[in-house]
Amino acid sequence: xxxxxxxxLFDIHQVPKVFREDGIMSGxxxxxxxxxxxxLSSFQMTNETVNIWTHFLPTWYFLWxxxxxxxxxxxxTESYSWPLLVYMLLICLYPxxxxxxxxxxxxSAEARHICYFFDYGALSLYSLxxxxxxxxxxxxxxxxxxxxxxxxxxxxxxNSLFCTSMSCYSRFVELQFPHKSKILRTAAFxxxxxxxxxxxxYRLLSCCWGxxxxxxxxxxxxxxxxxxxxxCFLFASHLPERLAPGRFDYIGHSHQLFHICAVVGTHxxxxxxxxxxxxxxxxxxxxxxxxxxLGTVGALTMGVLLNLGIIGIFxxxxxxxxxxxxxxxxxAHPHQE
Numbered sequence: 001x002x003x004x005x006x007x008x009l010f011d012i013h014q015v016p017k018v019f020r021e022d023g024i025m026s027g028x029x030x031x032x033x034x035x036x037x038x039x040l041s042s043f044q045m046t047n048e049t050v051n052i053w054t055h056f057l058p059t060w061y062f063l064w065x066x067x068x069x070x071x072x073x074x075x076x077t078e079s080y081s082w083p084l085l086v087y088m089l090l091i092c093l094y095p096x097x098x099x100x101x102x103x104x105x106x107x108s109a110e111a112r113h114i115c116y117f118f119d120y121g122a123l124s125l126y127s128l129x130x131x132x133x134x135x136x137x138x139x140x141x142x143x144x145x146x147x148x149x150x151x152x153x154x155x156x157x158x159n160s161l162f163c164t165s166m167s168c169y170s171r172f173v174e175l176q177f178p179h180k181s182k183i184l185r186t187a188a189f190x191x192x193x194x195x196x197x198x199x200x201x202y203r204l205l206s207c208c209w210g211x212x213x214x215x216x217x218x219x220x221x222x223x224x225x226x227x228x229x230x231x232c233f234l235f236a237s238h239l240p241e242r243l244a245p246g247r248f249d250y251i252g253h254s255h256q257l258f259h260i261c262a263v264v265g266t267h268x269x270x271x272x273x274x275x276x277x278x279x280x281x282x283x284x285x286x287x288x289x290x291x292x293x294l295g296t297v298g299a300l301t302m303g304v305l306l307n308l309g310i311i312g313i314f315x316x317x318x319x320x321x322x323x324x325x326x327x328x329x330x331x332a333h334p335h336q337e
Contacts, residue, residue: 006044007037017175018109021047023241027249029106038104047249051102054259055095058266062092065270080285082296083136084277089300090122090129091266097122098259114315117168120188121307124163127192128303130269131156136291137276137284138221139199140206144288148198153299157306159192164307168314186236193228200225217279220272227265234258 010028012020019031027047030037042052066088069075075085101115135152143149166188174181200221207218233239234254241253292298 007033007041009044009046016109018112019106021253021255022238023245024249024253025246031106032108033106035104035107038106041106042103045250047253048102048105050251050256051259052099054256054263055102056099058263059092059096059099062088062095062266062270066092079290079292079296080281081277082291082293083133084273086296086300087129087133087270087273090126091270094122094126095263110318113171113318114311116171117164117311117314120167121164121311123189124160124167124192124307125300125303127163127189127196128156128160128300130196131159131192132296132299133273134196134199136296137273137280138203140202141283141287143199143202144284149288153295155195156192157299157303159195160303161306161310163188163192164310165314168310172314172317182236186232189235190232193232197225197228215275215279217272217275220268220275223268224265224272227261227268231258231261231265234261 007029009026010030011026012024012028015028015031019028024047027045029041029046029048033041042049069084069088073081073084075081098119101119105112105115132153135149135156139149139152167185170181170184170188173184204218204222204225234257238254241248
């Protein structure tokens with residue numbers, strides 16, 4: 001019988017600093033893994049295995065939901081559904097990109113940075129997709145046709161570029177100033193989220209003040225917000241592994257929980273968007289202009305091209321900073337300190 005030899009794993013002191021994670025003491029892959037080794041490692045228990053699968057499997061769930069919608073909606077000719085089309089493409093893209101980033105991030109120090117540049121870019125495009133969708137289906141009645149409504153997608157594009165730029169830059173200062181890097185990266189994702197959620201916050205507060213009646217959509221939006229805030233807390237806090245280093249190396253560390261909360265939150269967000277899209281369709285179509293190709297698919301195309309440009313710029317700058325800090329990884333064996 002043919003046998004496959006799984007890649008060797010290492011402890012934290014055996015790998016260069018750029019590959020280390022706070023509170024994770026073991027289960028590291030070789031910092032010069034081949035592409036095949038990276039793929040094989042997804043079938044053995046490493047400190048990245050659960051990260052890989054908690055976003056790879058949900059990708060197929062969202063693709064299945066997308067295929068179901070394609071059988072009931074006319075995405076080609078019905079312009080009212082175009083914001084949903086953009087959103088569905090991006091909620092399939094961001095978990096898949098994340099899964100790939102975690103899979104291939106140990107091929108080299110440079111590859112690690114580039115993998116996560118694309119991961120950040122996919123997340124920032126997801127924020128753009130949320131902006132397009134929220135601007136079309138979630139906007140409060142009294143804000144429809146307002147200045148904010150008319151410029152919502154434009155600002156969302158700017159937020160997407162800010163998110164990619166700031167998160168990519170944070171990797172250049174990560175080794176020298178880890179706390180500053182964490183603050184920059186957290187802010188990069190929080191700012192687009194808060195902006196996209198402004199219409200939703202207003203609707204929820206209005207209901208709390210008694211000026212609207214509770215709805216199924218707002219219930220799903222509330223669940224989404226809960227998991228979004230939990231996701232942010234886990235990302236920023238590094239709990240529980242920070243309290244017990246080495247105990248959650250393989251199962252239960254914050255990044256795994258962060259992945260799960262993000263996916264569950266996206267599920268509730270999808271349900272809320274679909275409910276708003278359906279229940280508010282008649283009112284929105286009679287009180288505002290239909291979504292345009294330029295404001296939906298065109299905005300996505302522009303966002304993709306600009307974000308790819310930003311990723312290219314930061315990737316070209318990698319030899320000046322990250323490689324100098326990780327030159328110890330160039331040998332055949334993991335770095336010993």
